Amino acid sequence: MLILYAHPFSSYSWKAQIALVEKGIDYDYRSVDPEYPEHGEHLRALWPVGKFPLLVDGDRTLFETSIIIEYLDRVRPEPRLIPADPDAALRVRQMDRIFDLHVMAVMQEIVNDRIRGPEGHAPMIVDKARAALDTIYRWLDTQLAGGGWATLDGFTLADCAAAPSLFYADWVHEIPAELTNLRGYRARLLARPSVARAIDGARPYRHYFPGGAPDRD
DSSP states (O other): OEEEEEOTTOHHHHHHHHHHHHHTOOEEEEEOSTTOHHHHHHHHHHOTTOOSOEEEETTEEEESHHHHHHHHHHHSOSSOSSOSSHHHHHHHHHHHHIIIIIIIHHHHHHHHHHHHOGGGOOHHHHHHHHHHHHHHHHHHHHHTTTOSSSSTTSSOHHHHHHHHHHHHHHHHSOOOTTOHHHHHHHHHHHHSHHHHHHHHHHGGGGGGSTTOOOSOO
C-alpha cells in the first residue's frame, strides 16, 4: 500500500490527497502533526529536507506534489489527471503552475507576515502580495468564464492544485464579489467530494491558521 506523509491542514498535502481520492487509490495516511513525532522522524529519514507531502511506494520515494500526481497517473491511469494529448497536458500543467506559484506561493507571503508578528511586519511585502493576488484573480476570472473546471479536460492536476490554493488564498485576501466566475469555480471545487473530504479532515486544525481562520467554508 502507498504511504503518504502529510498533514491534514497543509495545502500541498491536500493537493496530493485529492488526487489519491479522485483515483480511488487506497493509501496509509501518516500525519506529521506534532502529535505523531515518529512520523516526522520517518519523513526526515526519507527526505532530509523534511517537507511534505511525501509519497512512498515500496522502495520509491516521491516528493513535490505535481510529480506525485504524475506518478499516480502511472500507477492508476484512469481517471487521468494529466491528459494523454500533449497539447491538453501542457494546458493542464500550465494551470497547475499558475495555482501553485501565482496563487499559493503569493498567498504564503501574507501568511508568513502574520507568523512574523507585529515586530516583523513588512507592509511592502504584504502590499505587493495582495496586488499580485488581485492581478491573478482577475486573470483567472476571464479564464473560467465558461464554468466547469480549470481547463476543458475535466477534473485534472490543475484542479487538484486550485482547490487548496483558492481555499486558503480567499481566507487571506478575499476574492472580490464581482469576480463571479472565479468565486463560482471555488465553490464548485469546495463541493467536490474529494475536496470536501480534505476540508473536513482539516477542521480540527483551523486554530493553526495565523491570525485565525474565518468563520466560513
